[in-house]
Amino acid sequence: MYTSLQQIKEEFNIVSDEIEIIRDKINQIRIENHPDKNKGAFIDDISKQKYLNANNAIHYLEKIKTNQNLIVVEKMTDLIKTVTDLIPNTKNETLNNNLTQNINSSLSNLYTKGLFPKISFSSITAVVTFFFLFPNQIKDNPILDHYIDTKSPLLLSIWISLLIFSSFFWLFISGREERAKQLLSNLKIESVQNKIFEDFIQFHQNDYFSKDDLSHYIHYNLKYNKRQPQSSFLFPANSNIINGEIAQNICEIIINRALKNEVIDKVEIQNLSEKFQLKKYR
Template identity: 30%
Template sequence: MINATQFSILTSKYNLANEFSDTVRDKLKKELSLCHPDKTNGNFVDDEHKEKFHELQEAIEYLEANKGNQQLIPVSTVTELVKAFTQLMPNNSVSPLQSLDSVLKENIRDVIEHQSVGFVFPRMSLAFLSLVFTLILAFPKQVIEHPIFKNWLDPTSGNFLLIWSMTLFCTGIIWLFAYSFQARNKKVLSSIKLASFQNNLYNGFIGEHGEATFSKSDLTNYLENVLIYRPRVRQRGIIAMPMSIFYKFFDNELLTPEVIESTANVLLDKAMRNKAILKMETGTFDEEYVIGGNPLAKGTENFQTSNV
């Protein structure tokens, strides 16, 4: 049986499309009938007709065998061509650092695409209360004449107007907070991808950690603290704790554990490539690192001038 290349040459010879269609098959059969030996009492007119007959017959058999496959070239042939082409191409393999950077950027992109405005519960609750109080003010007569509501609500009183005003004010403030924190989180997420920002994060961690060795969990805890909680709570003293709890329960977290983990991986990989740290064999689940590869190192002098 002929192959794909021979079939392509043959269809071109008869001005046919190079495809496995019924139209091509019918035209090939028509050409075959013109040189069929039955037309001349079972004998070919000459060798040329005989060769043409067998050629067309093999082409029809090849078309029938590949009728379900609409590719012009069989998959096996394409596979071999791709393999040969790949071998001729220069080796542009992706480095581990590029891979880690890609994972970080993918995690950040995924978070931004699926983000929603935070403080959902307080926003919706205050918006609902504002709507209810506004409806009461819009229809005071119905409230005053209601057998139950008239004992609890007086839309015409100054106290009710004050409550309504405060509710509107709090609603506006909480919605403003929600969108401002969303903008802040997006800004932080975009900054994490920058090499200069990563360098500042790394040097900040080394400067604050102040020990010769550290674990990966130490770095991730630092990143979580500096990227999430510090930008939120700048108050000192008694107000800091309740505000931290408030954000923890009501804010929509954009800096997910995946982003924090990916950031830590990129920082550690860059630091090791610059020989700022060495990975220690501790036999524990948490990864341990030593500053500058020297277990006796003290302080952070090796890192303040290092660029990760």
């Protein structure tokens, strides 16, 4: 019996490493020494030994080939499993990236809206403050000196009011922006998303729901704080920064996780909106 490919190559004086080429050459030797060539009997003992050696070598080569095929199949199976396992993670990563992009866009729009009034009030306050800090500049200008009296109690009241109003306005806008930033950051937390889904299930009270049902619920409740969901402490009223795109992103993330954890099943229904059935949640 042969125990290695090298042993076979040396035995039959073969140089190639290709199993098929080695097999063909050995098979040719087996055919040449087959007993059928001599009416069912070997020509001599040498011919018999060559036939038996060739036959054993071919059996060994077939075994190697079978094992190689099994290895390839196993590797392909492992590869398919790896790719299959990566697909949910890749999808989840894509959904989270989309949510982050839309959140950043919403925050950018909010900062842009608050920028003009903050600059306007700050500029007016700065001009009036300049009048009081540098009154000689007014006196040296005949036009300004004619219209502006830096010693006027009215101008003093306006200046103080502007300082107070401008300070409170900056605090209000900055506070609103910070709350919005915190709110949108909360939306990326898995436990918060789970709580949103739990509130939706309690509100919906039906084992069947569509993607649009969940998306509309998220948009309507988080934006306008309607029906006071249990997670409302996370989301202040009139959260206009939560647009439809953000609600859709959160909806898709929740559904993707629910499908992965086998909480819901997709229902095969011909409809524009995907429909799902609650599987094991309550």
